[in-house]
Every structure is written in C-alpha cells, then in structure tokens.
Amino acid sequence: MPCVGLLHYLIKNKAMKNNFTNLKIVAGELRGREILSPANNSIHPMGSRERLALMNMLGPDIKDATLLDVFAGTGAIGIEALSRGAKQVVFVEKNHSVAQILRTNLANLKLTDRAKVIEQSATSLNFDNTFDFVVADPPYDEIQDFQPELFESLGRLAKDRFILSHPADFELDQLHLNLKSTKAFAAARLSTFTK
Numbered sequence: 001m002p003c004v005g006l007l008h009y010l011i012k013n014k015a016m017k018n019n020f021t022n023l024k025i026v027a028g029e030l031r032g033r034e035i036l037s038p039a040n041n042s043i044h045p046m047g048s049r050e051r052l053a054l055m056n057m058l059g060p061d062i063k064d065a066t067l068l069d070v071f072a073g074t075g076a077i078g079i080e081a082l083s084r085g086a087k088q089v090v091f092v093e094k095n096h097s098v099a100q101i102l103r104t105n106l107a108n109l110k111l112t113d114r115a116k117v118i119e120q121s122a123t124s125l126n127f128d129n130t131f132d133f134v135v136a137d138p139p140y141d142e143i144q145d146f147q148p149e150l151f152e153s154l155g156r157l158a159k160d161r162f163i164l165s166h167p168a169d170f171e172l173d174q175l176h177l178n179l180k181s182t183k184a185f186a187a188a189r190l191s192t193f194t195k
Helices: 003-012 048-062 076-083 096-108 148-156
Strands: 020-024 034-038 066-070 088-092 115-118 131-136 158-167 178-185 188-194
Touching (some): 034 076, 048 076, 048 178, 048 188, 076 131, 131 148, 148 158
Parallel strands (some): 066 088, 066 131
Antiparallel strands (some): 020 034, 158 188
C-alpha cells in the first residue's frame, strides 16, 4: 500500500482519529473543505484569520501564479493559494511524517497535479527558478536560530512579493529586503517585502 494510502487508512481508523485535527480552507473553490493537521504541538499551522489576511494581501494576483510555501507543515497556506486559483505551489517541509500528511491532503483534494512537495530543510534550498510569490511561516520558537541570509535568499526567489510570518519581537531591520508593510495579529506578524 503506498505511503499516502496507508496514512489515509490510519487516519480513518478510529484508534488514530484523535491524533489529528481538521483545518478548514477559508476561501476559493475548496472553501469549507478540511485538511488534516496533527493534534499534537509538532507543528503550528497559521490560523484561519491570518491565512485569510495573507491571501487578501496577494489578492487576485494569486490567480495563475506560482507560489513557494516554505516551512509548509501540512500545507494550509499553499492549499489556500491553490483553492484561489494558483497555477502551481511548491511546498517545502523537512519533517517526513508531516510531509506525508501534506501529500495526503493534496491527494484528498485532488491537487497533486498542481503541487510539488520537497522534503528538505529550508536552509538547504537551491532553486534556479523564481516564483511569483514566496511565503515563509517558520516555527516561531526557532526563528531566531535562522540566519538573516535565509530569509534574504527566500526574498530573492520572489518575482513579486515575499511574505514572512514572524513573532512580534522578530527584528526585521536585520533583513536586507525592501519592507512594504507589516500587519499585526496578536503576537503574530505578516510582513510583506517587494523587489
């Protein structure tokens, strides 16, 4: 049985059901559909309010666009973009078991033909191409461990906009990027950078 099929079977099994929670897609053609996310604290998916704000920042430009979703987790951000008409999303998630859940979510929503999952650390990414948009939602408790150069290199991969989700105390002035705006959501921030 393929890994995605096996995971799907285990999720449907009552013994495994309490290990997952469902997140709803907030807009687009898949609005109201659910994606799986671990119920434990192994990942911290962006809340629906922040995801809605992020997608509103991209607006109608997301239609037919390419997006790189770094620190993708189970895919909430990239799937939201696909729901709104993105042409292709590349998901980067280093945790194998979380990446398997992401693949299951894509398969369940019939999005695999418009998505690619890369299982590796964001710090080892190397792309020859660029994307219309790049979104990074790193774990807040680890964000200070990343060198500013990581976020700068992600910003350079964006033809249009790079959006970084970060805690309120993250020092944006350490990044040599063109900051356009920052929106606040309790302790979270969404900062947009342009060329």
